Amino acid sequence: MTRTKLAADDMLAVEGFSASFDLKGELRPVLKDVTFSLPSHSMSAIVGESGSGKSLTALSVLGLAPRRLVRTSGQIRYRDSVLTELSERELRTVRGARIAMVFQDARAALNPVFTVGHQLEATVRAHQKVSRKQAKSLAADALASVRIPDVSRRMEQYPHQFSGGMAQRVALAQTLLCDPELLLLDEPTTGLDVTIQADVMDLITTLGAERHMTTCLITHDLGLVGQYCDRVIVMKAGEVCEQTDAKTVFSTPTHPYTQLLLDASELKQRDTTERRIIA
Amino acid sequence: MTVNADISRTRLPIMRVQNVTKTFSTISAGRRTHLTAVDQLDFTIAAGETIALVGESGSGKSTAAKCVADLLAPTEGTISMDGAPTIRPGRRARRRDHRRVQLVFQDPNGSLDPRQTVRQVLEEPLRNFFGNNRGELRRRVRELLADVELDESLLNRRPRELSGGQKQRLGLARALAVEPEIIVLDEPTASLDVSTRGQMLALLERVQRHTDVAYLLVSHDLAVVQSLADRVLVMYLGSIIESGPTDRVFTNPQHPYTKALIEAAPKMEYRALRSAWRLDGEIPSPTDRPSGCLLTNRCPVVQPDCHAQRPPLVAVDADHLSACIHPELLSAPSMDARTAS
Amino acid sequence: MTSTATNAVQRGRGGIRPLNIKPRRTMNWTLWAGLGLSGLLVTVSIAAQFWTPYTPTKPGVGDPLMAPSAAHLFGTDKVGSDIFSKVMAAGLTDIGITLIGVALAFVIGTLIGSLTGFFGGAVDAIVMRGTEIIQSFPALLLGMLLVSAVGGGLINVVVVVAILGFPGYLRLARAEILSKKSMEYADAAVLMGNGRLSVLFKHLLPNSLKPLVSFSAINASWVAIIVSSLGFIGIGIEPGSAEWGSMIAAGRDQISNWWVTFFPGVAILLLAMAFYLLGDAFADREVQ
Numbered sequence: 001m002t003r004t005k006l007a008a009d010d011m012l013a014v015e016g017f018s019a020s021f022d023l024k025g026e027l028r029p030v031l032k033d034v035t036f037s038l039p040s041h042s043m044s045a046i047v048g049e050s051g052s053g054k055s056l057t058a059l060s061v062l063g064l065a066p067r068r069l070v071r072t073s074g075q076i077r078y079r080d081s082v083l084t085e086l087s088e089r090e091l092r093t094v095r096g097a098r099i100a101m102v103f104q105d106a107r108a109a110l111n112p113v114f115t116v117g118h119q120l121e122a123t124v125r126a127h128q129k130v131s132r133k134q135a136k137s138l139a140a141d142a143l144a145s146v147r148i149p150d151v152s153r154r155m156e157q158y159p160h161q162f163s164g165g166m167a168q169r170v171a172l173a174q175t176l177l178c179d180p181e182l183l184l185l186d187e188p189t190t191g192l193d194v195t196i197q198a199d200v201m202d203l204i205t206t207l208g209a210e211r212h213m214t215t216c217l218i219t220h221d222l223g224l225v226g227q228y229c230d231r232v233i234v235m236k237a238g239e240v241c242e243q244t245d246a247k248t249v250f251s252t253p254t255h256p257y258t259q260l261l262l263d264a265s266e267l268k269q270r271d272t273t274e275r276r277i278i279a
Numbered sequence: 280m281t282v283n284a285d286i287s288r289t290r291l292p293i294m295r296v297q298n299v300t301k302t303f304s305t306i307s308a309g310r311r312t313h314l315t316a317v318d319q320l321d322f323t324i325a326a327g328e329t330i331a332l333v334g335e336s337g338s339g340k341s342t343a344a345k346c347v348a349d350l351l352a353p354t355e356g357t358i359s360m361d362g363a364p365t366i367r368p369g370r371r372a373r374r375r376d377h378r379r380v381q382l383v384f385q386d387p388n389g390s391l392d393p394r395q396t397v398r399q400v401l402e403e404p405l406r407n408f409f410g411n412n413r414g415e416l417r418r419r420v421r422e423l424l425a426d427v428e429l430d431e432s433l434l435n436r437r438p439r440e441l442s443g444g445q446k447q448r449l450g451l452a453r454a455l456a457v458e459p460e461i462i463v464l465d466e467p468t469a470s471l472d473v474s475t476r477g478q479m480l481a482l483l484e485r486v487q488r489h490t491d492v493a494y495l496l497v498s499h500d501l502a503v504v505q506s507l508a509d510r511v512l513v514m515y516l517g518s519i520i521e522s523g524p525t526d527r528v529f530t531n532p533q534h535p536y537t538k539a540l541i542e543a544a545p546k547m548e549y550r551a552l553r554s555a556w557r558l559d560g561e562i563p564s565p566t567d568r569p570s571g572c573l574l575t576n577r578c579p580v581v582q583p584d585c586h587a588q589r590p591p592l593v594a595v596d597a598d599h600l601s602a603c604i605h606p607e608l609l610s611a612p613s614m615d616a617r618t619a620s
Numbered sequence: 621m622t623s624t625a626t627n628a629v630q631r632g633r634g635g636i637r638p639l640n641i642k643p644r645r646t647m648n649w650t651l652w653a654g655l656g657l658s659g660l661l662v663t664v665s666i667a668a669q670f671w672t673p674y675t676p677t678k679p680g681v682g683d684p685l686m687a688p689s690a691a692h693l694f695g696t697d698k699v700g701s702d703i704f705s706k707v708m709a710a711g712l713t714d715i716g717i718t719l720i721g722v723a724l725a726f727v728i729g730t731l732i733g734s735l736t737g738f739f740g741g742a743v744d745a746i747v748m749r750g751t752e753i754i755q756s757f758p759a760l761l762l763g764m765l766l767v768s769a770v771g772g773g774l775i776n777v778v779v780v781v782a783i784l785g786f787p788g789y790l791r792l793a794r795a796e797i798l799s800k801k802s803m804e805y806a807d808a809a810v811l812m813g814n815g816r817l818s819v820l821f822k823h824l825l826p827n828s829l830k831p832l833v834s835f836s837a838i839n840a841s842w843v844a845i846i847v848s849s850l851g852f853i854g855i856g857i858e859p860g861s862a863e864w865g866s867m868i869a870a871g872r873d874q875i876s877n878w879w880v881t882f883f884p885g886v887a888i889l890l891l892a893m894a895f896y897l898l899g900d901a902f903a904d905r906e907v908q
Binding site for chain 3: 350377382384389390394407408453454
Binding site: 049050149163164165166193194195196197198199220221222223224226227246247249250251260261262263264265266267268269270 | 480501545
């Protein structure tokens with residue numbers, strides 16, 4: 001097992017983490033010796049295609065991976081504690097409050113039968129002993145902090161009245177209520193339009209800086225990495241291929257798969273002039 | 280209106296979409312409201328060319344594509360092929376017209392019958408349109424698989440036993456089976472990983488070169504549009520707001536919306552320079568489209584006269600049209616323009 | 621690698637909570653129990669056509685109302701017929717009526733339901749109201765009314781059972797088709813040159829059959845009880861014939877001689893249970 005020293009400025013370190021799916025007693029490895037660290041106060045990205053294990057890795061950090069995922073070796077360390085050794089009860093004090101996660105489909109994460117304001121207030125009151133009035137004003141502050149216009153009207157609305165981009169902001173607001181220091185974002189803008197994606201990503205970057213959060217973007221889009229992230233971890237088929245600076249990944253990628261991803265992301269443009277001559 | 284690009288002039292258009300409008304009526308809060316998904320769409324497609332409908336969700340591009348493929352009947356307008364109308368309001372096309380226009384669906388999982396094997400998927404259209412000769416069926420199925428570069432060993436597999444890329448190729452092979460003149464490609468790579476996306480696009484190009492089929496590409500992925508399309512139609516809230524040859528629209532957008540769309544797409548480089556050109560807020564509901572220019576409530580350089588009436592598509596140069604009456608403001612940095620207005 | 625070889629492995633949510641691996645239960649016991657039980661009942665019923673310990677309907681093969689013994693396993697009834705032979709012979713009647721009735725209801729209900737679901741419109745609305753009317757009557761009461769209207773006899777009972785059962789299939793088929801109709805493969809099938817009916821019968825219906833099949837198994841257990849209830853009331857199958865329901869009816873006044881009613885009752889219970897287990901097993905598979 002590879003064991004890296006948790007540097008003083010690392011928020012999270014995944015060390016030789018291997019896990020398998022338990023398929024009726026047979027183990028199929030899905031994460032193989034995954035090792036990386038997330039430096040404090042930076043925005044990292046875990047990049048990979050479907051089946052690369054990027055989401056499973058993130059879920060494992062929070063202890064939210066599917067039950068049939070079996071850890072076979074390695075550990076996940078967060079500050080002074082080893083997350084993989086914590087009990088479910090201990091983990092609950094970390095989850096949400098210290099490490100939070102935002103998912104791709106924000107609207108599915110909200111309860112359709114309660115107003116958005118109600119749900120945010122409930123989150124406040126679950127974590128802090130405050131009066132209803134205080135909870136309401138904290139919830140409103142949170143919505144304002146994610147730049148949702150017309151907060152008082154929005155508080156009274158139901159999730160279906162929010163667009164995908166607005167729902168993602170609500171999800172962000174909900175995680176911010178507990179003031180986490182590590183925020184994992186699993187494809188937070190996949191499915192959003194590009195103009196909205198840019199707004200949401202800008203917001204995430206700003207909030208990360210304002211609140212001194214360490215953020216980790218789980219994505220398939222290298223374009224987002226170049227635009228917003230400092231560090232990048234490239235995963236393929238359950239393994240980490242490359243871990244480097246976001247800048248380096250574009251200038252001098254070392255792993256062939258990283259190169260392949262870069263090449264595939266950059267499509268050649270149709271030569272319309274040539275075609276016109278043919279025509 | 281002279282919307283035709285060079286290509287359409289040198290090659291006769293095979294399909295003409297005229298004034299196609301699609302409205303839906305919905306009942307919300309007890310009141311019947313009309314929603315205009317597509318408003319007076321006008322364009323032509325020539326043999327062998329690729330036209331892209333670009334826009335974000337709510338732009339009406341998918342509705343337009345469904346009208347073209349005869350999956351939705353337009354409320355107004357006609358779609359004609361070789362001069363003869365095939366689709367009119369409230370009427371479905373005849374079965375034989377389905378031979379001429381096919382569709383590759385966005386989601387290969389939902390669009391393949393889970394019970395059919397690859398062979399059955401491909402034999403079905405062949406039987407329905409060309410008859411039941413067994414030897415001929417076998418030969419054509421082999422040919423189609425070869426065309427989309429699928430291995431014959433997959434013939435007896437069902438969709439759930441295929442990878443995403445294989446399913447999408449099968450969708451293309453099925454569309455090609457009836458030898459159509461036009462294939463509507465509805466987000467053909469949205470369900471694919473980056474590494475398979477390029478292969479699919481290369482395949483689409485090769486197929487086009489061999490068969491001279493025309494594509495109507497529907498996509499929000501500008502990289503895909505740039506790599507495949509000869510001409511682009513940019514849609515916003517149901518209307519075309521800019522159209523022209525792909526390279527010119529992308530290098531020199533003439534509408535604030537197109538510009539914002541291009542600027543917002545992440546570039547494949549580290550901290551690419553971005554202008555501050557952004558739209559305000561989000562796309563409004565198609566039930567309340569602004570009365571003037573459709574972009575008035577989001578445009579960074581909106582002027583008082585933009586609200587007066589809906590600007591028509593006018594030629595910026597020969598085949599590049601835009602529906603903006605203040606294209607001169609596009610070159611100005613948006614922040615300055617905003618304070619100036 | 622097998623589970624026993626990996627006892628060092630820690631398992632739980634993301635491998636965080638260590639747990640011992642237990643072998644996963646993979647056998648679907650409801651399926652096997654259902655198959656076994658129904659197989660046994662069918663085999664015995666068919667065998668009874670060729671051999672029974674005594675002639676089933678012949679009175680006086682023993683003394684009247686003998687308690688179960690080695691000679692008469694299930695005892696004898698008040699005319700001295702052997703109950704064991706009679707229970708065996710009655711199986712074919714009950715199982716046969718149930719299966720044919722269910723098959724009829726399945727075919728009619730599925731056919732009408734998929735057509736009305738697919739085409740919608742006024743016919744659909746009228747048919748739906750019709751099935752609601754049929755289903756609003758208690759099934760047994762409606763069955764009694766129908767049987768007394770059309771008269772008894774094997775075929776009539778089968779038809780009545782089908783009438784009672786088909787609205788369930790109709791509504792289920794209609795709901796399935798409605799949900800499949802908006803699937804993209806329905807659109808694709810139209811573009812592939814299929815007429816509307818062939819879209820329905822070649823693509824939508826085959827993909828809707830699974831829930832209908834599991835429903836029919838559960839429905840069969842209900843039908844088995846209705847069939848024997850009609851027999852018990854004494855309408856339908858002629859009284860005194862080898863049918864479990866009418867055998868119980870014959871023992872109604874013999875409460876102290878429990879075996880007269882007990883064994884046919886157990887037979888009905890086993891048949892209903894066999895179908896129910898099968899239905900349950902199919903429904904489980906569907907979820908997976």
